[in-house]
Amino acid sequence: MKKVSIRTLMLVTLLALYSCGPDRVDYDPGIPDDYGHLTDIHNYREWGVYNVHDPSCIKADNGYYYLYSTDAIYWPEGAVRESDTIDVGYIQVRRSPDLVNWEFIGWAFESIPEDALRHIREASGGREPHNLWAPYTKKWNDEYRLYYSASLFGANTSYIGLATSNSPEGPWKQMGCVVKTFSDDPPNAIDPSVVTDPESGRQWMHYGSYFGGMYVLELDPETGLALNEGELGSVVARRAEGETRIIEAPEVIYNPENGLYYYFVSYDPLFSHYNIRVGRSENPEGPYYDYFGRDLADEENNLPMITYPYRFEGHPGWAGVGHNAALYDDGRFFVMHQGRLAPGNHMMVLHVREVFWTEDDWPVLSPQRYAGVPQTSVSEGEIAGSWEKIRLREVEDTVTLWQGQIPPGGWHYDTLLFNNSERIHFSEDGTVLDKPGLNWTMEENLIILADAQNNSAETLLVFRGWDWENNRETVLFSGLSDEGFGIWGKRIDKD
Numbered sequence: 409m410k411k412v413s414i415r416t417l418m419l420v421t422l423l424a425l426y427s428c429g430p431d432r433v434d435y436d437p438g439i440p441d442d443y444g445h446l447t448d449i450h451n452y453r454e455w456g457v458y459n460v461h462d463p464s465c466i467k468a469d470n471g472y473y474y475l476y477s478t479d480a481i482y483w484p485e486g487a488v489r490e491s492d493t494i495d496v497g498y499i500q501v502r503r504s505p506d507l508v509n510w511e512f513i514g515w516a517f518e519s520i521p522e523d524a525l526r527h528i529r530e531a532s533g534g535r536e537p538h539n540l541w542a543p544y545t546k547k548w549n550d551e552y553r554l555y556y557s558a559s560l561f562g563a564n565t566s567y568i569g570l571a572t573s574n575s576p577e578g579p580w581k582q583m584g585c586v587v588k589t590f591s592d593d594p595p596n597a598i599d600p601s602v603v604t605d606p607e608s609g610r611q612w613m614h615y616g617s618y619f620g621g622m623y624v625l626e627l628d629p630e631t632g633l634a635l636n637e638g639e640l641g642s643v644v645a646r647r648a649e650g651e652t653r654i655i656e657a658p659e660v661i662y663n664p665e666n667g668l669y670y671y672f673v674s675y676d677p678l679f680s681h682y683n684i685r686v687g688r689s690e691n692p693e694g695p696y697y698d699y700f701g702r703d704l705a706d707e708e709n710n711l712p713m714i715t716y717p718y719r720f721e722g723h724p725g726w727a728g729v730g731h732n733a734a735l736y737d738d739g740r741f742f743v744m745h746q747g748r749l750a751p752g753n754h755m756m757v758l759h760v761r762e763v764f765w766t767e768d769d770w771p772v773l774s775p776q777r778y779a780g781v782p783q784t785s786v787s788e789g790e791i792a793g794s795w796e797k798i799r800l801r802e803v804e805d806t807v808t809l810w811q812g813q814i815p816p817g818g819w820h821y822d823t824l825l826f827n828n829s830e831r832i833h834f835s836e837d838g839t840v841l842d843k844p845g846l847n848w849t850m851e852e853n854l855i856i857l858a859d860a861q862n863n864s865a866e867t868l869l870v871f872r873g874w875d876w877e878n879n880r881e882t883v884l885f886s887g888l889s890d891e892g893f894g895i896w897g898k899r900i901d902k903d
Contacts, residue, residue: 435779435874435881437508441723441749441757447487449494455512458482459500460758462542462599462657463744465733468552468576473735475502475744475758476516476554479539482754498540499556501577507742507760508780513577516543516554521582524558524567531565531590542599542657542731545576552576553632555586555613557598562811564589564596564619570632586613586633587625587640594620595640599731602627603660603669603692612693614644614671617656618812621646621705622673624693644694645673645687645704654678654812657731660692664736666769671696671704672743674730675713679753679814680825681803682730683716684745686771699770699892711892714773715745716800718896719826723877725750727826729759743773751821764869764886772869772886775896779874781881786870788850790883792836794901796829800894803827832897855885866895875900 443458445451461480467473477500483489490496497515504510520540528537541557552573559566567588571580589597596619604611611629616622625634625641647655657674671687671694687696687704695703698710715732719725728748735742741763749755760778763771775798803825807818833841840846845861850870857866868887875882875898885897 435781436879437779437874437876441755441876443482443755443757444484447482447484449488449491449496452494452496453512455500456502456510457758459756460502461746461756462731463733463746463758464542464544465735465742465744466545466547466552466576467735467737468547470576472503472505472576473507474545474576475504475510475733476500476543476545477502478541478543479515480756482756484754499543499554503576506780507778510758516556516571516578516580520558521569521571523582523585524569527567527585527588528558528560528565531588532560532563535560535565544600544602546602546604548604548629548632550574553602554580555600555602555632557600559596559598563591564593564617565591566597568597568600568613568615572632583631584633586627587615589619589640593640594643595623596620599657601659602632603662604629605692606662606664610692612660613641614658614660615641616645616658618650618654621650621655622658626693643705644696645671645710646707647675648707648709650707652809652812659732659734661734661736661741662692663741663769665739665765668769669696670734670771672732672734673704674732675709676730677805677809677812677814678728678730679748680727680819681717681805682728682748683800683802684714684730684732684743685710686712686714688769699888712770712888712894713800713802713892714771714888714894716802716894717826718775718798718800718828719750719823720775720796720798720829720877720898721900724821725823725826726759727753728756734763741771742778743771750826753819753821762871762873764871766869766888767867770888772888772894774871774873775884775886775898776873776882777876779876781872781874783871786853786872786883790899791848791850791855791870792834793899795832795834795897795899797832797895797897798827798829799889800827800896864890868895868897873898 462478499516502510544555570583596617611627622645623641624644659672689696699712715729717727726747732745747759761773855868868885873884883899887895
């Protein structure tokens with residue numbers, strides 16, 4: 409028998425104590441959901457994950473993650489909006505060493521670019537935008553490129569511009585217009601996302617919102633501007649009832665693990681039922697196909713749906729969980745989006761979620777926000793116990809929409825407007841309590857829920873994470889139903 413030294417035994421014991429005892433690593437982010445105490449403009453340095461809307465994220469050469477977002481700020485009654493000592497700019501900028509703790513470092517621009525202002529004035533009869541929307545950033549060679557949108561709410565007199573810098577923190581040099589639209593154009597020139605073919609180096613911008621669907625336009629990689637000036641491109645995604653229902657915020661990312669491009673897009677009112685759908689393609693410019701093989705350019709409602717306003721026990725709920733960024737980081741994928749805190753749905757909090765992949769290469773999201781908990785294997789013994797489970801579904805609007813959005817004063821809190829969790833208990837013998845005919849087994853990182861009565865089964869990916877509602881580490885699952893809707897779960901009884 410091989411001898412084991414006293415030093416080795418001591419090291420093993422210390423590691424066991426570190427991982428299981430009172431000194432184990434605590435991943436509690438310590439970030440409250442409600443930031444009403446920080447809304448005064450003098451507190452902007454402490455905004456961190458707060459006031460985040462329409463994010464875009466990049467990992468820079470200095471090791472930091474940088475997040476750029478729309479100029480959206482929650483102003484409750486009585487909050488200080490202006491200050492003689494603070495110069496509020498345009499496009500919020502944050503950075504983080506770990507995707508959990510974010511530092512607000514300021515604004516990218518001091519003013520709205522003059523070329524964008526000029527176009528909006530001329531196209532709208534003298535009206536002016538008051539902020540910039542939906543930035544998108546990418547690194548190309550030695551240059552950081554920051555795309556941004558200028559528009560008027562409820563109109564497609566819009567402009568997507570480009571600024572560049574040799575640093576993710578600026579200063580930014582304005583390079584001009586990529587694409588602009590007028591009131592009689594089919595698309596709306598906002599919400600840019602740029603994707604590159606890794607083999608040919610060709611680039612495309614996907615953009616659009618509500619009016620006419622999502623468009624794709626080829627870019628000149630050397631300049632980052634349109635390959636053919638003045639072109640609008642072609643339709644790549646629409647939806648059913650497109651004249652009254654929202655589709656917007658395309659985000660396209662390449663998966664080098666399987667060679668496919670994934671097209672994330674948001675449906676429905678950003679203030680309430682905002683949700684994320686996804687399609688995929690072998691080509692960056694499309695066509696993109698959904699879970700059932702339907703072309704996203706057809707006027708249908710596409711699936712899968714991988715987020716929807718939700719509510720776990722002990723929490724008022726999260727609405728507006730859409731308009732996402734997507735990040736590939738050394739073999740792992742993440743999605744970032746806003747979450748609007750119920751019951752008021754005014755506070756906008758950054759949600760970072762890790763992406764997991766089904767056996768047939770569809771992305772599903774963690775039901776909980778990312779907190780840095782390491783992804784070690786989950787044993788079968790950790791599955792038995794009580795869980796909360798959410799089956800994502802669509803909820804009908806309770807008011808008449810205006811251009812696909814909830815009109816002012818139209819939101820009234822009701823827990824029935826969320827996807828609520830239900831209790832489910834996995835027994836050690838492989839049955840599910842109170843669910844006759846439902847049994848579970850575990851295969852590697854998967855839970856198989858077999859329903860003998862309906863002759864069906866659900867396959868759920870299992871992983872570790874942080875339970876933000878109960879402030880503890882736990883085991884989570886995520887998957888897709890046969891109908892193309894996300895399934896989320898978290899174990900809630902303590903170890």
